[in-house]
Amino acid sequence: MSTLFKLTWVEIKLFIREPITVVFTLALPIIFLFVMGGVFGNTPSPDIYRGVGPMDYYMPSYYGLIMMAIGTVALPVHLAGYRERGILRRFRASSFSVWSVLGSQLLVSFVIAIAGSILVTIMGKVAYSPHWPVNPGLLVVAFVMGTVCFTCFGFFLGAVLPSTRSAQGVGMLLFFIMMILGGAGPPMEVMSSAMQVIGNITPLHWVIYTLQNPWLGFDWYTSASLITVGITVVSALLAARFFRWD
Amino acid sequence: MPSIISVQNLRKTYGKTVAVDDISFEVTKGEIFGILGPNGAGKTTTVECLQALRHPDSGDIRVLGLNPLRDAQELRRRIGSQLQESALPDRIKAWEALDLFASVASKALDWHVLLEQWGLADKRKSSFASLSGGQKQRLFIALSLVNNPEVVFLDEMTTGLDPAARRVAWDLIRSVRDRGTTVLLVTHFMDEAENLCDRVAIVDKGKIVASDSPQGLVASHATAVRVIFSTDKTDLAWLKKVAGVKRISHRGKQVEVAGTGPLLALVAAALVEHGIVPSDLRVEQPSLEDVFLKVTGHSAAE
Numbered sequence: 281m282s283t284l285f286k287l288t289w290v291e292i293k294l295f296i297r298e299p300i301t302v303v304f305t306l307a308l309p310i311i312f313l314f315v316m317g318g319v320f321g322n323t324p325s326p327d328i329y330r331g332v333g334p335m336d337y338y339m340p341s342y343y344g345l346i347m348m349a350i351g352t353v354a355l356p357v358h359l360a361g362y363r364e365r366g367i368l369r370r371f372r373a374s375s376f377s378v379w380s381v382l383g384s385q386l387l388v389s390f391v392i393a394i395a396g397s398i399l400v401t402i403m404g405k406v407a408y409s410p411h412w413p414v415n416p417g418l419l420v421v422a423f424v425m426g427t428v429c430f431t432c433f434g435f436f437l438g439a440v441l442p443s444t445r446s447a448q449g450v451g452m453l454l455f456f457i458m459m460i461l462g463g464a465g466p467p468m469e470v471m472s473s474a475m476q477v478i479g480n481i482t483p484l485h486w487v488i489y490t491l492q493n494p495w496l497g498f499d500w501y502t503s504a505s506l507i508t509v510g511i512t513v514v515s516a517l518l519a520a521r522f523f524r525w526d
Numbered sequence: 527m528p529s530i531i532s533v534q535n536l537r538k539t540y541g542k543t544v545a546v547d548d549i550s551f552e553v554t555k556g557e558i559f560g561i562l563g564p565n566g567a568g569k570t571t572t573v574e575c576l577q578a579l580r581h582p583d584s585g586d587i588r589v590l591g592l593n594p595l596r597d598a599q600e601l602r603r604r605i606g607s608q609l610q611e612s613a614l615p616d617r618i619k620a621w622e623a624l625d626l627f628a629s630v631a632s633k634a635l636d637w638h639v640l641l642e643q644w645g646l647a648d649k650r651k652s653s654f655a656s657l658s659g660g661q662k663q664r665l666f667i668a669l670s671l672v673n674n675p676e677v678v679f680l681d682e683m684t685t686g687l688d689p690a691a692r693r694v695a696w697d698l699i700r701s702v703r704d705r706g707t708t709v710l711l712v713t714h715f716m717d718e719a720e721n722l723c724d725r726v727a728i729v730d731k732g733k734i735v736a737s738d739s740p741q742g743l744v745a746s747h748a749t750a751v752r753v754i755f756s757t758d759k760t761d762l763a764w765l766k767k768v769a770g771v772k773r774i775s776h777r778g779k780q781v782e783v784a785g786t787g788p789l790l791a792l793v794a795a796a797l798v799e800h801g802i803v804p805s806d807l808r809v810e811q812p813s814l815e816d817v818f819l820k821v822t823g824h825s826a827a828e
Contacts, residue, residue: 286629290622297617297653362615370612373577374673375602375630 287384335410340491345464346396347430355434360447414497435519463488536585547732560723606675616655631673659686748816755804
């Protein structure tokens, strides 16, 4: 237990010392917030953004964006690099269990997701005054589901991608596809049908819907939440199957 | 003395390459046991099997009475390990690494003391990436000791250390042994094995070719003393009549006389008698290097 928490604390400090992951997980969503907010404001229009105010729509989307950045950019590169450089090997030789290594990453994911979401919420609230979440209890449930989902997705990528370079390449590609087409970029309603099809198969799309409905006061999106759970389980199983210490 | 490590007929292959052919040895509690051999002899593979980091193809291993295949986690908790190929996160600080690795043990050592002993006290807040090769190496040794292990595995521990730091490292490892920790040392340095180890196994091509204390190995495998001097004279055939002389070889002006017994005194007397008074007359006692050459047929660098 003590190793798990020590490792989590060290990993949080290492995260803060790594500029690239900080940019992708904490800075980029805020830049997006101001770009999208500057363009669209928060006046609802019936044809786009599910009929709600753009910033009401984007607040939970950016929570999802932060989680997705963790799962595509931060975690895969981190884990693949640890394996490639022999850090996992070093940990293993000193009896660190796979549970403390991955468990600490899960805890770090939560810390980053929560910190990033608070940051986005404060900035968004001050600049564009979106409404508060209508159903905060279910939003918390959705938040936990989304964070666990993308953490497991990151474990999966980190397990199967053999090197830091491949993790950077694949992670970046997935990040931009999901960011633009998965619901954190332009509204679904203005995208071509091909873009919508691709958007629909990204995990981010379903995580965002799971987050958006409780925020906006819509009914819990059961199929979206089940798809999120499905992605989580499949990612976790594949990560367990392909995880290697060296 | 009870056996802390017992290895029977260990074998490990990678595809068609036989890394460890057939290795058996015992290490008793509180000794520094050295595995000495050239690169690629199978030393690292052997100790990695002992630390449950590799699965052997066959053979029986017991470390602290535990089977690495079955009790890997308990074993790793009770041993210390300095690996040849490993790293730490670039931005972790020296003290953070020690504090983290100490957390696996219930009776870990005070890492402040280790930082001091291994000359890293002023580097405690430096990131791993900013340390020099020697400093990284010393940090890894300190990490291998921080959980207060019963057995510590050190794989080429003085690689990258300057000569003074090597001496310090040897002294520190001796004091670790004196506190009761068993040390298994992998090295390709003859002087390290000779100075530090209580017993040495010479490994070549995946097999142990000789095993004993360094002195015992020298006594049983390399008895020849060499007397070396320089002279302009070429006809030295008369030296062969000196008692104990076995062989005379020339390298330019330098002459090397090999043999047994009180060779230096007898050769010196004979030289003076023939009017040769070399200023560089010296004797070389047989060393582990000679043993190594004899039992493997090549030098450790090959």
